[in-house]
Amino acid sequence: MTFKDHLDSIFVAESEIPEEFRLTHEVHQREYLSNGKMHSWSGEVHEVLSPICIKTPSGLKRKVIGTYPLCNEAEAAEALKAAVTAYNNGRGEWPTMSVADRITCVEKFTHRIIEKKNEVVKLLMWEIGKSHADSVKEFDRTVEYIYATIDALKDLDRQSSKFSIEQGIVAQIRRSPLGVVLCMGPFNYPLNETFTTLIPALIMGNTLLFKPPKHGTLLHYPLLEAFRDCFPKGVVNTIYGRGNKIIPDLMKSGEINVLTLIGSSKVANELKKLHPKVNRLRAILGLDAKNAAIITANADVKLAVQETVLGSLSFNGQRCTALKIVFIHRSLADVFLNELSEAVAQLKFGMPWQSGVALTPLPEQHKPAYIQECIADAIAHGAQVMNENGGATNESFVFPAIVYPVKKGMKLYTEEQFGPVIPVVPFDDLEETIEYLIESTHGQQVSIFSNDDEEIAELIDPLVNQVSRVNVNCQCQRGPDVFPFTGRKDSAEGTLSVVDALRSFSIRSLVATKLNENNKHLINAIVDSNSSNFLSTKYLF
Template identity: 80%
Template sequence: MFVAEDQVPAEYALPHELHQKEYLSNGFMKAWEGASHAVYSPVALAQADGSYQRKLIGSYPVCTEKEALEALDAATEAYNNGRGAWPTMGVDDRIKCVENFTRKMIAQKDTVVKLIMWEIGKSFADSVKEFDRTVEYIYATIDALKNLDRQSSKFEIEQGIIAQVRRSPLGVVLCMGPFNYPLNETFTTLIPALIMGNTILFKPPKHGTLLFYPLLDAFRDSFPEGVVNTIYGRGHAIVPALMQSGKINVLTLIGSSKVADELKKLHPKVNRLRAILGLDAKNAAIITQNADLKLSVEETVLGALSFNGQRCTALKVIFVHRSKVDAFLEELSAAVSKLKYGMPWEKGVALTPLPEPHKPAYLKECIDDAIRHGASVINEGGGTSFESFVYPAIVYPVKAEMKLYREEQFGPVIPVVPFDDLEEPIQYLIESTHGQQVSIFSQDHEEISLLIDPLVNQVSRVNINCQCQRGPDVFPFTGRKDSAEGTLSVVDALRSFSIRSLVASKFNENNKQLFNQIVSDGNSNFLSTKFIF
């Protein structure tokens, strides 16, 4: 599976190691001469002596609390209590800045796509898809903001009061994205926060850091000084001081609920802090006795193993009616055996190396725990690992006392739980600390109806005869319980990173003339009837 470096196709190889010795802060690329973190790919290369070694891709700065606080000061100054050039800029001008950034970003596509592939082991095809989807999201965000602004470009008169209601920014946003969709998931929060007039402190994920380096010049050249600032370093060393400063107005994190809880508690004025969080999930599939078995297997494979199961929306526990379970396991094993595994650049590859160095050992721990409690690995070769690769394991029967029953494995392990009564999976979802999504597989409309009503009050999305997923991006993406805070979609994100503000006055002749004069002079970017096309 792993090859020597001279066997990597030239069109997928990185031209050289990328050693980042600078970072973006206060509108300048600042030189860094301190400690650096070496970035090794999950792709191991065969060596002449028969061993295997992860490929060194490059390195990035390990900055300290000092540099992080300097970046915070830059973002705070750029916001200037809402008086800075960016928060007071007209919506149409902010849109032009984001459009300019997007053009510069597209020019870096080839480099960014290769870095996604090499840094996190995502297939080349999926890396291209992630980049393209991110660009589409940016343009969809621009269109959504135009629509939102058009609706706000009028005055309202109610009970003798004339007012104009628009959305205004919140302040300084600390943005931290995940490693599994490092570009797309990060930008689904960063871009709407930015375009609404907030200033940004951006910490790249631990895995998938270097891919942002080619975009830093685009950020610097597209926005006013201090509007976008990058912070590098160990999260535990630099983020607490940022939160304790009280200068962070919005925390946006896609990661673990434990980390989110700890960070929020550090803020001295928690009521002033808005949190937009995408957190843990343990999405279940419920395959009833009336399910289409072929369809259920196809969607389970997609839902559980796309990008090796390293998605918050992945199917992470499968409840199967006991009357169907033997046939389901047989067909699921056959389907998994047909998946192509290999290096990320191989065409049609579905299973690739894992970016987290500790993940193979953790998955083995989960599988061994299940076996100790009476489960078995059903599929041939399931759970076999070598270097950074783990072959998918179908584990059955999974029970409540097993780690796989509750813990989010975030990897290629498919726990299968048999059930006799639909109340069993319903109770699982009720008792779960997670509440993102569920997938129901059934061809009986009455059965589906009976499941929908209790489950929509446990999770944020109920999928019928299909896997759990985020898209389309116009749909709300959120979760209940410990799975999320705030709602993301193209439109919801714009609302999440802003607040409704209004200018109002008594409706009389004098105030009518004042408002007309302000609008006609065009001196206020807020009080305006400008219609953006």
């Protein structure tokens, strides 16, 4: 079979889809969770089209997965009111609940969502085109993250269960919630990345407004009843609708205490400006990135190729941590490009249910056209597509393109392509790569490939002040989840990791008094009677 035949045949008829992966029925969501109840919706809905096309007598058609509510400002305002009421200025049931009891609620919730694993995994595949293996991995990693968060909170609470005595003052220092959190996740990891903000925000005692991503909305529907049943009324509220219609009024209300968004810096900037008291708004943001690989003359080319393929094309390059531009020393350019082209040619492409598939259709309908636009722009400015079949497209599927030589002035030099294109830039002096990162508006991560320790040291010192993570001889990545995950410039605000997220969604508070006999008696009486959830020496196991 030729490449063209293979490309033409990747989409199949419904009857050819293996039964275990087939969508037996469309998911038409007509409910949303607000103030502890599943409310019926009879208004406008959004039709969800899969990136997977189906062969029909009239040609290829994107599979209709289902529909979900397009609520209005009124429903969003009701959800906000529910979250504000549940928080009740920090006096609500959830923010005043003991850490142990909040953990119990989250554990109960986790048991409930595990029961929905197969349903969620299948929707992950169909909604965003993620391979079955990666969809399973995303679900499992999310569960692992929840349990790691619980363990981290137990550790944090154990440290807080003691009293500190300094300069005649005795105090107990704990972490308190911040208030109402507006949580918006991304389409590329609609479950995992959403829950890496939602779970720590929740377990620290905040109340939530949760807006699922545009692509990856329906997969949250099977989880709504677990949210309703495992947490007090109004603690978790879902909002649906067009973001530019329902979010502005929420921000303008001034009742959002924390904005957490994994998306674009442009959207984050616009939302923050809408808040009437920006100094009261905490923002925890994971935003744009244009992570670079720097492959020096002293690099192991085979290793660099292997990590570049993983780093730039895992989930079709649709990761904020993906390698989105590659700098190669001119002396290694030819051999690197040849080996990279061979490695890309070996990648299996097709449908998400196929075993070992590495490249799948793209969920964003505009993305194939944008990829072609970027490639055409580069060619117009003197670059070439270096790999055979690079950029070949069939409806929602685009085969990866290696574009060289990319230079300043091309879209691919500065824009975050977020898709299967590998821009390669030749360089002669390492200073060129450092200058690129200094001038870049992004500052998440960088990968350095070299076997020369002096050269690596020469790059590390300036680059740690430009990005938040320098990877040596490996791709950029988020994990392990216990490591800090953040960025500089327009790439992030706040730090996300298992422990850091707990701190991001809370603030240190303390109870303090002068150390004298009367106050010792008062403190001991409160502790002994267990009458305060904050002032307590209970030890979590």
